[in-house]
Amino acid sequence: MSTVCVHGLGYIGLPTAAVLADNGHEVFGYDTDQGVRDRVRNADVRIDEPGLDELLERAVESGRLTATDEIPEAQYHIICVPTPFDEETRRPGLEYVNASAEAIAPLLREGDTVILESTVPPGTTETHVRPALEASGLEAGVDFGLAHCPETVLPGNILVELRENDRIVGGIGPDSTAAAVELYDSFVAAAIRTTQDPTTAEFVKLIQNTFRDVNIALANETARIAHDYDIDTREAIDLANGHPRVDLLSPGPGVGGHCLPIDPWFLGVGSDSMDLIPTARKVNDGMSEFVVDLVRDLVGDLDGTKIAVLGAAYKGNVDDTRKSPGVAFARELRRGSEVPPPATDGGSPNGPIVAVHDPHVDDASIELTDTGAASIELVDLETATTDADAVVITTDHDEFAELDPRTLRDRMSTPNVVDTKGILQLQRWRDAGFSTRRI
Ligand code: SAJ
DSSP states (O other): OOEEEEEOOSTTHHHHHHHHHHTTOEEEEEOSOHHHHHHHHTTOOOSOOTTHHHHHHHHHHTTSEEEESSOOOOSEEEEOOOOOEETTTTEEOOHHHHHHHHHHGGGOOTTOEEEEOSOOOTTHIIIIIHHHHHTTSOOBTTTBEEEEOOOOOOTTSHHHHHHHSOEEEEESSHHHHHHHHHHHHTTOOSOEEEESSHHHHHHHHHHHHHHHHHHHHHHHHHHHHHHHTTOOHHHHHHHHTTSTTOOOOOOOSOOOSSSTTTHHHHHGGGOSOOSHHHHHHHHHHTHHHHHHHHHHHHHOOOTTOEEEEEOOSSSTTOOOOTTOHHHHHHHHHHTTOOSOOOTTTTOOSSOOEEEEEOTTOOGGGOOOOSTTOTTEEEOOHHHHHTTOSEEEEOSOOHHHHTOOHHHHHHHOSSOEEEESSSOSOHHHHHHTTOEEEEO
C-alpha cells in the first residue's frame, strides 16, 4: 500500500481519492478551495453520483482519506485539476496543471511518481509538467516517475467505471509506466494498457471523446434529414443498426457536459489538420435552433407564448448543467428578445416566456441570466407547465419518462409536446390530446 496525494477534489479527484482509500492506500486530498476541503472532511458530497456518499464516508471515517491544507510528501501524486476551456481561443487553460506541478516539485523525492489525469492537449505532460517538476533537480524517468493516465469515467456511473474501465498509461520511460501501472492495478479490475509516452495517452483520450462527438453529430444530422423527408428518425436508426457493421448513436438536442463539446478542440492545439471535427461541433451546437423550429411547427409565432423546458442537466439522472443542451435551447428561444416580457400578462411581443424545470438541479447551480435570458426561470414542474403552450423534453431523466400527459394537459394552455430525447410514449400523449414532435 502506498501514500498518495490527489490534487483537485472535483468530479474525478474526489471519487478517485475515495476509491484509493477504500483499497487500503493512505490518501491525502488536496484542493486549493477551503470549502471543498471542509466538505470532504465532513464527508459531505455535493455531486449527484450513485454510491459516492457512502464510499466517501467510509474513506474518511477509516482515517485513510484526509483532506489537507498543505501538500504532503507522497509516493504518488495524482493531478486531477480542471483545464478550463476558453470559448474564444478554443484552448484549455493549463494554469491549474502548471500550478500543481510547481507545488509538487519542492516535495518530490527520488522514487516518487507523478501522474497527470486531467484532460490536456497532446504533449502537455512533456512540455509543461515535466519541466516544472524537473525544477526540483531530479530527472523524470530516471529519478522520479512521470506518466499520463487519462480518466475515462462516465458521470452517473463513476464508481463502477473507475474499477471496470480499461486504463491507458503512458510514462516517461519504462520505470514511470511501471510505477503508475502498479498503483492502478491496486483498484482497477479491467486491463491497464500501456504506451511508450504520455503524448500518445493524451491523444487517445481526446480521440475517444471526439469519436463520440462526431458520431452523435452524424445521428443529429440524420435526424434533420429525416425530418425533411417526414421520416421517424429513431425508427430509421433502429432499423439501420440491425446491420452488423452499423451502429448509429442517438440524436438529441445537442451535446453537453464538460468533455464531448470541448475535448475535440484540444486536438487542434498542435495540429492544422482538423476538418470534419469542427464541422461536427457545428452540427451539434446547431441542434438548439432545430429544436426551436420544431416548437414553431407546433406553436407558430413564439411571441407571447410560454414554453416549458424540461431538463437543465446535460444528460439524464445527473445534476450537472455544464454546457447543457436544455439551457442552450432555453437561451435560443429567448435569443433576440431583448426586453423581458412581463411575467403576469401571459407574455408580450418580445419572445416567449421560458420556464425551465429540472428535478435534479437546484436554483443555485445554474446560470440562466445572461443575454436575452432575463425571463428564463428555473421553477417546479407545476409552475413550468401551467399555461404553457408547449412542453419540450431536453434531458432523459427517468422522472420525465414517467410524466402523466393528462395532468399536464389540464394545466397547459395548448397541449403541445416536443420530445428531443425519444423517451416519451407519444401515442399516450396523442391519446391525451397532445400534438407531438420528436427527434
Ligand atoms: N449524447 C447524445 N447521443 C448519444 C449519446 C450521448 O446526444 O447517443 C449526448 C448526451 O445527452 C450528453 C452528451 O452527449 O449531452 C455527452 O454524454 P455522454 O454520456 O456520451 O458522455 P459524458 O460527457 O458524460 O462522458 C464522456 C465519456 N466519454 C466517452 O464515452 C468516450 C466518459 O467516458 C469520459 O470519461 C468523459 O466524457 C470525460 O470525462 O472525458
